[in-house]
Amino acid sequence: MTKCILIIEDNNDIREDTAEILELSRYKVLQAENGKIGVEMAVTHKPDLILCDIMMPELDGYGVLYLLSKNPETDAIPFIFLTAKAERPDFRKGMEMGADDYLTKPFDDVELLNAIESRFSKKQKQENFYSKSLQSIESLATGTGNGSAELKALIAGRKIRHIKKKQVLYYDGDTPQGIYLVLEGGIKTTKLAEDGRELMTGLHRPEDYLGVNTILLDKPFTESAEAVEDSAVCLLPKDTVLELLNRYPDIGRQFLKILSNNLKDREEQLIEMAYHSVRKRLAGVLIRLSKLSADQNQFKISREELAAMAGIATETVSRTLTDFKDEKLIEKKGSTISILNIDKLSKMKN
Numbered sequence: 608m609t610k611c612i613l614i615i616e617d618n619n620d621i622r623e624d625t626a627e628i629l630e631l632s633r634y635k636v637l638q639a640e641n642g643k644i645g646v647e648m649a650v651t652h653k654p655d656l657i658l659c660d661i662m663m664p665e666l667d668g669y670g671v672l673y674l675l676s677k678n679p680e681t682d683a684i685p686f687i688f689l690t691a692k693a694e695r696p697d698f699r700k701g702m703e704m705g706a707d708d709y710l711t712k713p714f715d716d717v718e719l720l721n722a723i724e725s726r727f728s729k730k731q732k733q734e735n736f737y738s739k740s741l742q743s744i745e746s747l748a749t750g751t752g753n754g755s756a757e758l759k760a761l762i763a764g765r766k767i768r769h770i771k772k773k774q775v776l777y778y779d780g781d782t783p784q785g786i787y788l789v790l791e792g793g794i795k796t797t798k799l800a801e802d803g804r805e806l807m808t809g810l811h812r813p814e815d816y817l818g819v820n821t822i823l824l825d826k827p828f829t830e831s832a833e834a835v836e837d838s839a840v841c842l843l844p845k846d847t848v849l850e851l852l853n854r855y856p857d858i859g860r861q862f863l864k865i866l867s868n869n870l871k872d873r874e875e876q877l878i879e880m881a882y883h884s885v886r887k888r889l890a891g892v893l894i895r896l897s898k899l900s901a902d903q904n905q906f907k908i909s910r911e912e913l914a915a916m917a918g919i920a921t922e923t924v925s926r927t928l929t930d931f932k933d934e935k936l937i938e939k940k941g942s943t944i945s946i947l948n949i950d951k952l953s954k955m956k957n
Contacts, residue, residue: 792838
């Protein structure tokens with residue numbers, strides 16, 4: 608079946624040249640000269656992909672993306688920004704809102720077609736990923752009430768966002784668009800101390816939520832989030848989540864449980880940093896990481912990340928890991944750590 612692409616661009620030359628390239632490549636093309644018309648055409652025709660400029664009259668590209676992401680019928684349509692603004696804040700704002708990719712103008716035929724073909728390929732992989740992972744995701748909404756059913760439907764209908772290792776999901780001080788659900792990989796949350804040191808406040812794995820407290824408090828993020836490996840997340844919009852919380856007590860209880868567990872973890876982390884020795888603190892971090900890992904005996908993590916989690920210097924981490932290795936508590940190859948004796952690590956003396 609011929610795929611349909613909607614181009615939303617106020618520059619006539621760019622819009623028509625892009626349309627010509629796509630039509631020669633056997634795509635069906637729709638054209639809109641401003642954002643308002645583009646939204647109307649997207650809702651009416653439901654194209655397979657949208658190319659959208661950022662700076663436009665009537666309604667800019669961010670507004671287009673926002674309106675389409677609020678509509679369940681258009682939310683999952685792959686969305687690529689066409690922009691001459693390549694600065695990081697603009698890129699980050701679009702990605703946080705749910706854009707799939709960027710093309711910086713001027714772009715050539717090959718760049719355009721490669722970006723589109725890559726996005727269609729990823730969309731197919733996302734659909735396959737959903738079909739395989741939905742059962743485990745549904746375990747997040749374990750209740751039997753209507754709220755749990757709606758939460759399952761909300762999760763199942765959201766677009767998956769794939770993020771590369773070291774890519775930032777959001778920064779401390781950013782305004783949250785919603786709650787992030789980790790589907791694959793791992794996301795670390797960090798805060799910077801006044802002296803510039805980074806403290807890792809959490810490591811989030813599949814089936815974990817990020818940003819619950821910021822949504823409930825209606826405050827900006829108080830920490831930054833970054834992928835520690837190639838990961839997949841989906842964003843549950845703020846307004847929709849708050850509506851579910853207001854309508855269904857069972858959803859509220861689930862999120863209160865999440866917040867309680869997060870608070871418990873933070874309390875344990877603070878106690879370890881305040882009262883435990885370096886050896887006991889690092890042993891505690893290794894135990895927490897083993898519990899989070901799919902293979903509870905083995906996981907990958909850098910010395911810098913261990914230092915941030917334990918609140919100690921990187922050099923101290925290296926010396927202590929060497930001691931643990933000599934004591935046959937762990938095995939270490941590169942960034943891969945294997946736990947050999949979790950019982951002794953758990954009973955580490957202070």
